[in-house]
Amino acid sequence: MVRLAYVQLAGCCGCLVSLADTYERLLDILDEVELVYCQTLMDEREIPECDVAVVEGAVCLNHEECVEVARGLEEKADTIVALGACAATGNFMRYSRGNEQSAPTHEAFVPLTEVVDVDYAIPGCPPAPEAIERFLTLLLEGKTDLLEPFAKLAEGKTEYCGCDLMYHVVNKNMCMGCGTCAAACPTRAIEIVDGRPVVNEDRCIKCGACFTQCPRTIWPGDDAIKELVMGGEEE
Amino acid sequence: MSELKEIMVKGDEGLLGEHLGVFTARSTERRILRVTQDGGIVSSIMVYGLEEGKFDGVIAAVADPDDPEEPWKPRPVVITDPDEVLEAAGTKYTYCPNVSVLKEAVRSHGCERVAMVGTPCQVRAVRKAQLLPVGMRHVPDKIELLIGIICMENFPYEGLKTMVEQLCGVWMREVAKMDIGKGKFWVYTDDGEVKSIPIDETHPFEGEPCHVCTDYCAELSDLTAGSVGSPDGWSTVIVRTEKALELLEEMVEQGLLEVKSIEEVKPGLGLVEKLAQAKKNKNQKEIEERKELGLPEPGKVHEQL
Amino acid sequence: MSEQVEIQPTTRHEGHGKLVLYVDDEGYVERAFYLNTSAIRGFEAMAKGRPAEFVQVAVMRICGICQATHGTASAEAFERAMGIEPPRDGRLLRELCALGNRIQSHVLHQLLVLDDFVEEEKEKVEAIKRIQQIRKIGQYVVDVVGGEGIHPPNIRIGGMAENISESARKRLYRRLREARELMEEQHEFMREIVERFAEENDLDLDEFGRHDQPFMATHPTYGDPERLDLDRVVEVLPIEYYGEEHKEEAYEHNGQIPLYDGVPVEVGPRSRYVVFDGVDPRGVLYIHILRSQETLAAIDRCLNILEELNTSGKTLAEWEPRAGTGVGVHEAPRGTNVHIATVNEKGIVEDYRIIAASTWNFPVVEKAIEGEHQEYAEVIMRCYDI
Ligand SMILES: Cc1cc2nc3c(=O)[nH]c(=O)nc-3n(C[C@H](O)[C@H](O)[C@H](O)COP(=O)(O)OP(=O)(O)OC[C@H]3O[C@@H](n4cnc5c(N)ncnc54)[C@H](O)[C@@H]3O)c2cc1C
Ligand code: SF4
Ligand code: SF4
Ligand code: SF4
Numbered sequence A: 001m002v003r004l005a006y007v008q009l010a011g012c013c014g015c016l017v018s019l020a021d022t023y024e025r026l027l028d029i030l031d032e033v034e035l036v037y038c039q040t041l042m043d044e045r046e047i048p049e050c051d052v053a054v055v056e057g058a059v060c061l062n063h064e065e066c067v068e069v070a071r072g073l074e075e076k077a078d079t080i081v082a083l084g085a086c087a088a089t090g091n092f093m094r095y096s097r098g099n100e101q102s103a104p105t106h107e108a109f110v111p112l113t114e115v116v117d118v119d120y121a122i123p124g125c126p127p128a129p130e131a132i133e134r135f136l137t138l139l140l141e142g143k144t145d146l147l148e149p150f151a152k153l154a155e156g157k158t159e160y161c162g163c164d165l166m167y168h169v170v171n172k173n174m175c176m177g178c179g180t181c182a183a184a185c186p187t188r189a190i191e192i193v194d195g196r197p198v199v200n201e202d203r204c205i206k207c208g209a210c211f212t213q214c215p216r217t218i219w220p221g222d223d224a225i226k227e228l229v230m231g232g233e234e235e
Numbered sequence B: 001m002s003e004l005k006e007i008m009v010k011g012d013e014g015l016l017g018e019h020l021g022v023f024t025a026r027s028t029e030r031r032i033l034r035v036t037q038d039g040g041i042v043s044s045i046m047v048y049g050l051e052e053g054k055f056d057g058v059i060a061a062v063a064d065p066d067d068p069e070e071p072w073k074p075r076p077v078v079i080t081d082p083d084e085v086l087e088a089a090g091t092k093y094t095y096c097p098n099v100s101v102l103k104e105a106v107r108s109h110g111c112e113r114v115a116m117v118g119t120p121c122q123v124r125a126v127r128k129a130q131l132l133p134v135g136m137r138h139v140p141d142k143i144e145l146l147i148g149i150i151c152m153e154n155f156p157y158e159g160l161k162t163m164v165e166q167l168c169g170v171w172m173r174e175v176a177k178m179d180i181g182k183g184k185f186w187v188y189t190d191d192g193e194v195k196s197i198p199i200d201e202t203h204p205f206e207g208e209p210c211h212v213c214t215d216y217c218a219e220l221s222d223l224t225a226g227s228v229g230s231p232d233g234w235s236t237v238i239v240r241t242e243k244a245l246e247l248l249e250e251m252v253e254q255g256l257l258e259v260k261s262i263e264e265v266k267p268g269l270g271l272v273e274k275l276a277q278a279k280k281n282k283n284q285k286e287i288e289e290r291k292e293l294g295l296p297e298p299g300k301v302h303e304q305l
Numbered sequence C: 001m002s003e004q005v006e007i008q009p010t011t012r013h014e015g016h017g018k019l020v021l022y023v024d025d026e027g028y029v030e031r032a033f034y035l036n037t038s039a040i041r042g043f044e045a046m047a048k049g050r051p052a053e054f055v056q057v058a059v060m061r062i063c064g065i066c067q068a069t070h071g072t073a074s075a076e077a078f079e080r081a082m083g084i085e086p087p088r089d090g091r092l093l094r095e096l097c098a099l100g101n102r103i104q105s106h107v108l109h110q111l112l113v114l115d116d117f118v119e120e121e122k123e124k125v126e127a128i129k130r131i132q133q134i135r136k137i138g139q140y141v142v143d144v145v146g147g148e149g150i151h152p153p154n155i156r157i158g159g160m161a162e163n164i165s166e167s168a169r170k171r172l173y174r175r176l177r178e179a180r181e182l183m184e185e186q187h188e189f190m191r192e193i194v195e196r197f198a199e200e201n202d203l204d205l206d207e208f209g210r211h212d213q214p215f216m217a218t219h220p221t222y223g224d225p226e227r228l229d230l231d232r233v234v235e236v237l238p239i240e241y242y243g244e245e246h247k248e249e250a251y252e253h254n255g256q257i258p259l260y261d262g263v264p265v266e267v268g269p270r271s272r273y274v275v276f277d278g279v280d281p282r283g284v285l286y287i288h289i290l291r292s293q294e295t296l297a298a299i300d301r302c303l304n305i306l307e308e309l310n311t312s313g314k315t316l317a318e319w320e321p322r323a324g325t326g327v328g329v330h331e332a333p334r335g336t337n338v339h340i341a342t343v344n345e346k347g348i349v350e351d352y353r354i355i356a357a358s359t360w361n362f363p364v365v366e367k368a369i370e371g372e373h374q375e376y377a378e379v380i381m382r383c384y385d386i
Helices: A014-020 A023-032 A064-076 A091-095 A129-140 A144-153 A162-170 A180-184 A209-213 A222-228 B003-007 B041-051 B082-088 B098-106 B120-131 B157-167 B199-205 B208-212 B242-253 B269-292 C043-047 C052-062 C067-082 C088-117 C121-146 C166-200 C238-242 C244-252 C269-277 C286-308 C357-369 C374-383
Strands: A003-008 A034-038 A050-056 A077-083 A120-122 A190-193 A196-199 B021-027 B057-063 B074-079 B114-118 B143-149 B175-181 B184-189 B194-198 B223-226 B235-239 B257-260 C003-007 C017-023 C029-036 C233-236 C257-260 C324-332 C335-343 C349-355
Touching (some): A003 A064, A014 A023, A014 A129, A077 A129, A129 A144, A180 B098, A180 B120, B021 B041, B041 B057, B041 B082, B057 B098, B074 B082, B184 B199, B194 B199, B242 B257, C003 C374, C043 C349, C052 C349, C088 C121, C088 C374, C121 C166, C335 C357
Parallel strands (some): A003 A050, A050 A077
Antiparallel strands (some): B057 B074, B175 B184, C233 C257
């Protein structure tokens, strides 16, 4: 059985709650893996060697332990998954600047993808429960070809945020105004005006959900959809 | 075998997308046909589904032709009352972000079985949202039916307005219906006037993003409706999933739909295939040309960053 | 001679923590330090110079378990700063949204503490299943009302982004009635396992983990800044609180320590019952039972709100930025959550302060642990849903 560690860095626990929001299916999911570490759910205090490390939260470069844990993952885990925008793309922590009374020197927060060699990154704040479940299922079934997009995102080329949606979809003449980005945005920062997205920068936290969900940026292939969605599985 | 299964035929799946069968149909209700674009298939399904509790919400596009600022500009709506379905009937030839209200449907409306009508690209967007629902918490399992509409292209609002007001010489707010067919773009006014321009003249106003789309028949829908292939007032229907087939069979049985074999009508399935092929060829070429310019391929943006 | 024991990281709670215990020969704790070792993402500093709207969205990400409370306290702070009055139905929906969150958060906590009380696998699995059913309904409330179950974006400065449909209202009502039944069972279960635990370990429920700190709460179901006298609140640095002789511990604690009238005060479910119902259950394990009871009360209040709500009422006030300072107080599942915002005439944040619910309880946890055997240190800490 796959040994899975759930590691929490500088995050909010929301990604784990999202996993828990699979409700009645949570126990089934946990039956499919051997959970070897998860500070919020169990008493194991050391991250053991494992097959998969699912990591939530950003890395605080000013927090020794945080950096150590992050760096140690390459040794400990065969596959590293950055779950959620904090670990995947940086999220609103791109705005962190330090100088907080409680710990004035904690100012450099970067996504895990900038610190270690991450295999897969799943944006979103948090990623939907169904997305986490789908990801884990595909990973366990070894359908890694379908996970290619997440491997690409792990290269961390950009935040894949509302700005990227403009630069790489709208500016490239590819937005057909479906409105998916607006629905996907967890802060409701996007409004479709005259058939194209307008991103309200005051609400955008750079979570990457819009870019990732847009059908024009990443297309998983018709076959996968026919097999996994239309094949009756969801119905 | 049901009446529907008997008359259904299969076409070229490479062009139409995988399907169980194709046929021609129209609603048997005058109140529906009076306001719908073609055979009123889309609206009939929505009314029936809501009345029977198969859906508890449908997503469609509503436009107000009398809006003083922007007549005919569609906005997506979530409809839960079957009596309101017909307010959204008819084609609006401009972008309407139907998918943007998908979450609203399952959130503040509390819907659990949603049907959505959409252009091929919108149907694709929802399918991807079901497969990889990164930003679509609790949405995937609430999609009950995706009704695709055949689509060659769409127009930005100002483009459409130019076509109507400048090329056809009709004010938008006077327009009762617009249509594309028989090589022309047609405008019907409230006073019963009919204006048209050759389809070639509309090309400059087409939305460019439509030119990287090679899906004519909404290949990932549960069922698709379009005007092409069937006579005026009838719709060509492509059925893809068992769920859609069952629903349509019920509607035929209850006398809500009148159906014919598409082989009995003109211009027939051949034209659908021909146009599907044309769209695929033309837009595939466009994608290749874009690549030469260093522009990203749709669906592969993340690979090219 | 006292010996020093360290437990790091503490487990089965949100965030990162460490316990440093000085214990006597028999293992009884003479002095306890409960230290927050999380990296400080710096929400207060991040807020400065950013638009109010961004800050209200960002601060929800302080905690993924109780985001609604931060969203609410923040919105309330900005509303008071800029003189904005949310419409009645917006205010009701906001309370409803956060109560949905209270339901899911309270029972999630019950899931996290299961291992403290239950050994038998079957009993555990049954409990988890029931908890997940209740959580599902709590989250359904937040999804429908707040727009997303986690970090609900409908909570806005000025009220709520949208109302819910009449059919959504009916569905919520039905589901919450289901939740009530499940929760009654769960409440019974919590009482049983806590009592069993006390009995098996020979603990006096009224004495175990007792402390003599005061209790603070501002409202049973929402939050009320009128009941929080900020002049009596100070936030001190750990070094001031722990003193030079414990500077090692002090430096490890990331966070300030809020005091009321100069002393630590307990916040949370028990405090709300003490302040508003006049009960005085001193043993720490009672908190589990009261949290459970409070979940039932939260469900009841949700049902009331749904009866009161006008689903066609206005939910969001329009507003213009205006300079000012405002205090937003919301009773988080864990206790009194305070946000204080100062904005300029353009609506840009000039100063932002947060006293998150858990921070009040950190020093109280220490008091509760002191005098008990070290083996119970985490059990006591977990009574507090840090
Ligand atoms: C932009 C566009 C291009 C089209 N191009 C072709 C074509 O090339 N060939 C062809 O055969 N058919 C085309 N159609 C489809 C055709 O116009 C009819 O919609 C289809 O035949 C269904 O007819 P009906 O009578 O069943 O529809 P109705 O019962 O009238 O229902 C149509 C439904 O579509 C929704 N709708 C209308 N406009 C839009 C929009 N812009 N975006 C999303 N939803 C909308 C309406 O709200 C309504 O629910 C196109 C449709 C659109 C919107
Ligand atoms: S991505 Fe969002 S939900 Fe996940 S840890 Fe970060 S802030 Fe929390
Ligand atoms: S626009 Fe929305 S979805 Fe996109 S990055 Fe910003 S917050 Fe995330
Ligand atoms: S999801 Fe992509 S294609 Fe659809 S409206 Fe947004 S940017 Fe445009």
